[in-house]
Amino acid sequence: MDYTEYIYPFTDEKIIIKKEDYNSILDYCRQGIPEESCGLIGGKKDENINRIEKVYFLTNIDHSNEHFSMDPKEQLDAYKDARANGYDILGNFHSHPESPSRPSEEDKKLAYDSKAIYMILSLMEDNNPVLRAFHVEKNSIVTEHEIIVE
Numbered sequence: 001m002d003y004t005e006y007i008y009p010f011t012d013e014k015i016i017i018k019k020e021d022y023n024s025i026l027d028y029c030r031q032g033i034p035e036e037s038c039g040l041i042g043g044k045k046d047e048n049i050n051r052i053e054k055v056y057f058l059t060n061i062d063h064s065n066e067h068f069s070m071d072p073k074e075q076l077d078a079y080k081d082a083r084a085n086g087y088d089i090l091g092n093f094h095s096h097p098e099s100p101s102r103p104s105e106e107d108k109k110l111a112y113d114s115k116a117i118y119m120i121l122s123l124m125e126d127n128n129p130v131l132r133a134f135h136v137e138k139n140s141i142v143t144e145h146e147i148i149v150e
């Protein structure tokens, strides 16, 4: 797979995710195949570091392999839980079972929160899951956040 057409400038903002959370996202999204899986990421932002402290696994009520909508009730519960734990919802994640890790045209259209982090996990290659994190401006300009798994 040639990813060169999906190169975006990096922002100064980095994302730190625990290995166990990364693995949980991977497991959840693999189990969701052939549908796209989705969820929210809670944590804290300090200067240019977004530290993910808790991942919320939500139901894709579209049950589609090409798009997703998060269950609104589960979304609300996640926001409440994050607040109770002193975290912010930093953004969301979803999987691309059959396409590369880059915001699709529809993803860009639906990325109405320009402060949120949009993580996309591509599972199109069985042995090579690709997790990337994006920032999408209202004008659909995409930049990328470096992800540090620790």
Ligand SMILES: [Zn+2]
Pocket: 066, 067, 094, 095, 096, 103, 104, 107, 120
């Ligand atoms: Zn997508």
